[in-house]
Amino acid sequence: xxxxHAMPFLLYRAARCASLLLAVALCTxxxxxxxxxxxxxxVASGANQAGPNAAAxxxxxxxxxxxxxxxxxxxxxxxxxxLSSDHIHVGTNGRLRHKSELLLALQRGQVRFLTYDVTSYDxxxxxxxxxxxxxxxxxxxxxxxREISQGRYLRVWVRDENGWRLxxxxxxxxxxxxxxx
Numbered sequence: 046x047x048x049x050h051a052m053p054f055l056l057y058r059a060a061r062c063a064s065l066l067l068a069v070a071l072c073t074x075x076x077x078x079x080x081x082x083x084x085x086x087x088v089a090s091g092a093n094q095a096g097p098n099a100a101a102x103x104x105x106x107x108x109x110x111x112x113x114x115x116x117x118x119x120x121x122x123x124x125x126x127x128l129s130s131d132h133i134h135v136g137t138n139g140r141l142r143h144k145s146e147l148l149l150a151l152q153r154g155q156v157r158f159l160t161y162d163v164t165s166y167d168x169x170x171x172x173x174x175x176x177x178x179x180x181x182x183x184x185x186x187x188x189x190x191r192e193i194s195q196g197r198y199l200r201v202w203v204r205d206e207n208g209w210r211l212x213x214x215x216x217x218x219x220x221x222x223x224x225x226x
Contacts, residue, residue, distance in 0.1 A: 098170045101170045101175070101204075102168055102170060104208075104209060105168050105170070105175040105177065105202055105209055106168065108127065108202065108208070108209045108211075109163075109166070109168075109177060109200075111123065111127065112124070112127050112211060113161060113163065115127065116158055116161050117158050117160070117161050119151045119152075119154075119157055119158070121148045121151055121152050124147075124148060124151070125144075125148060127209075127210065127211055128144045128147070128148075128210065128211050129144070129203060129205075129210035129211060129212045130144065131143075131144075131212065132144035132147070132210075132211060132212060132213070132214075133212075133213050133214070134147050134213075134214045134215075135213075135214070135215045135216065136216055137194055137196065137216045137217065137218035155187070155188055156185060156186070156187050157185060157186045158183055158184070158185045159183075159184040159185060159186065159191075160182070160183060160184045161181070161183040161185075162181065162182050162183065163179055163180070163181050164179070164180045164181060164182055164195075165179045165180045166178070166179035166180075167179060173203055173204040173205075174201060174202065174203050174204075175201070175202040175203075175204070175209065176199065176200075176201055176202075177198075177199070177200045177201075177202065178197065178198065178199045178200075179197070179198060180195070180196065180197055180198070181194075181195060181196065181197075181198050181216075182194075182195040183195070194216075194218055195218065195219065196216060196217045196218040196219035197216075197217045197219060198214070198215065198216050198217070199213075199214070199215045200213070200214045200215075201213040201214075
C-alpha cells in the first residue's frame, strides 16, 4: 500500500505501523485473552489461551480499564501517564492526533465523553507489545454537538521500564450491534 495524495504521510505511516504490529502478532501465534462473560462486562471473543502470558494479559486488561475510565472522565493527568510520548490517535473521521493534540482537545472540552463502553475485546501479546481490538459504543460531545459513535477499535500498547504505554489507537465507525464480537 503506497501513500495516496488524499492520505497524509503520517497517517500512512501510522496505518503501516499498526498493520505491521498486527501482522507480527498474527504470524507469531500470539496469545489471546478471553475472560468469562460477567454481568455488565464486555463480551470477550475467542478461546482462553493465556498460558505463560497470563500476567501480561491481566496487566494489559487493567491498563485498558484505567485508560477507559480516564477517557470517560477526561482525566488528562492519567492519560498523560498512560500515553507514550510518540502516541498517535486516528479518529473515526481519519484525523491523526499526537499525544499533545489529543490531551489539549480533551482539556479544552472540544471532545467530551458522556459514555464510553467497550462491547467486545481481544488481547494479543507478542514480546513487549499488546494489540487490543474489539468493538465500542460511545456518546460524546464534539464542539458542543452530541454524537453517538460505535464501531471497531485497535489499540497498540508497548511495555517499557515504566509499564504499559498506549502507542497507537485507531477507531473505525460502523454499525456494530452492542455485545456482538
